[in-house]
Amino acid sequence: MPLRATALALVAVFLSACGGGEEAAPPAEAPTSVPDRPLASPRPVPPFAYETLDGDELSSGTLAGRITVIGFLSTYDAASQAQARILADLLRQHTPRINVAALALEPPQNLPLVEAFTRSLRLSYPVALADAETIAGTGPFAGLHHVPSVVILDRRGREVHRRLGLAPRGVLEEILRAVERASPP
Template identity: 50%
Template structure:
């Protein structure tokens, strides 16, 4: 055994504590969250109710934008279900499917398979096009977190794990800006 190969395990052991610690030090500086105006939105859910500014007011709300044909969207819906079940204090959540009205049967089937503990709504044409209340958000999956007043506090394009969304919510509840998201793992 060479000298280098004997030293490698020791170097790995010494590097492990710093590699495993991804949280900033308790006294690390943080930015305050600056939020824009209240977002006014209203989407009809597949059961005829509303997912709207008024129905989610008063709590942090996580809204995932998905499509029935996208595997990552299926994973995002499951991650959001996990987040809702884990999160204390309670949060609101909803799924907005970025597909036209004639896909309602597909959306109903998607919701039946995913069986989410939150409302599933169909987007309007403006939202599907990236306009409307959530400007520029027409990528799937994507996630928006609204503060209790209905202002956008966080946006993530791409798949976000339940753990990553939970960390973002905790930061927002503490008045801090969430850290950048890492790709989701399949372990959530």
């Protein structure tokens, strides 16, 4: 068996052995949504600012005025890779109507990994490292420290949807249509 196939088989065995446990529920204070429905009411997001990999700013100010989809990703997670690609497709279909960005829930020492992740997937949207508070789930997106996850902000910067786990493109399209109807330009 080639080395790559052997490694993949070992990973599959490891993952199946680790499965079976129940996923922890998000903290009670964390706004959550049914996977394909918006939050009951928009939640104001405290002002935030992160430095992107290319030195620009990803902030509540730079995203204002457009519906924004933010992916919370990691370099070690295959589902994060899939989510990053889904977000890239979404941006291509909705430019210039929406913003798309990603926050890597990775510590600063993983910057080279995040840069390699971004390059290898050819991501055309801003990617930033989250700060320690955001990684811990206590930052502006309180309670969110799961990867992958997606947050959607309306044109006023309010959180209108949160999905923990992989968000398929069809689901995101449906949510965007609903947000566009609810908050016209």
